[in-house]
Amino acid sequence: MIREEIVIVGAGPAGLWSAIVATKLGASVTIIDDNPIFGGQLIKQTHKFFGSKSHYCGIRGINIAKILTSDLENLPVKKFFNASVIGLYDNNLLAVLTQAKLIKLRAERIIFATGASENNIAFPNNDLPGVYGAGAVQTLMNVYGVRPGHRALMVGSGNIGLIVSYQMMQANIQVVAVLEIMPKIGGYHVHAAKLARLGVPILTCYTIKRALGIDMVEGAVIVKVNKRFKPIPGTEQRLKVDTICLAVGLSPLNELLWQAGCEMVYVPELGGQVAQHNEDMMTSRADIFVGGDLSGIEEASTAMLEGKIAGASAYESLKGVSAESKKIKEQAKVELGMIRQGPFGEKPRWGKERLAARRGWT
């Protein structure tokens, strides 16, 4: 069994910043991720990021991942790649499944930054091979250079749906249409405009009725919906596609938090069940901290800021408050506040406020 002061689960933008901050402050840190490379969602984002200047806006996600991982290179952090945390037991015993064997790690403090998983929606044949999460298609194309299909339908016009559609076109996968059940396109205008220039139709007030095919997707039936999102009979259309991509939202990957016995709260604006947490990113358990999409679906810049706060808080709870840790947290909290004041920060801000209103502790 290995002992460690702070163990971080997940090496996306949140976990990487937690590791950088906690190590620089002087804690001994181990970071674990189940991928062969660190960076979380960033390793497949070929587009230039939105967000604030201080958080690498204008830089491609893949390059942000490189910057963060090279920062980590120069620090004495223990790293586990291709390693899944599969359980959390009494006295903070973590079970870590590596390629070679099962490792037991006992942690004094744990920071969970496991991110989120993609949602599915209900329609006949939604289990056929060919129906994929948009992020899954992105992983195959942009990380492994493999095209999962040749003609695709995208369901959902939020930023993920728009961005992945554009990236499919870049990879020479024809996107036949992007469907949006709402009357308005969900994502940013810039991303929608790029698709429009390529001639990809974005159909609002449309949804998927069923996937067609026996052993794999051979087509899709789409249908227009009324104001109450009910299909309008007679508006069905058949599309010939071999791939149906779902970009219909994300849910926090929270299983380990349930196992830890953290107080969980359902907040729709944050993407579902999240661990109750305070401004220091501490959960209802004083030795467990959270950050990033796991504590509410948001964006990379806020994930980095929450990660910094979680890293500094975990350090403080072990070694006491230092001038430096205090400064890092204060600054990150101000920046978080600023991002959430913006037009796209409204939903998560509201979600975090609802969470705080329900917290019975400080």
Next chain:
Amino acid sequence: MKALANRIQQHPILDFPEKKLVKFFFERKEIFGYEGEPIAAALVANGIKVFRYTEKLKRARGFFCAVGKCSSCLMMVDGKPNVMVCTEPLKSGMRVNRQFGRGKIRALK
């Protein structure tokens, strides 16, 4: 080379440097993939989409999340059932088979 059929050759932003091509077996047939890439990526590159059939309804399944979270892609690898092929790295000579239901544990070599 069949393994290149679904490989992205040209991309405006990314480069995909050639990696070491290795031989492996899918349903006893010899095919090729890059060493160390997820088995699922190698299969998809070869145009293989159906990874298993479900226990009760015998429905076809492929990958769904591609990041080791959803368990849609379980296959038999070297006689071992329930291997998550979207994250399992490909090695030369691997024997990969579609899984029927929960799969059977065969004698490991």
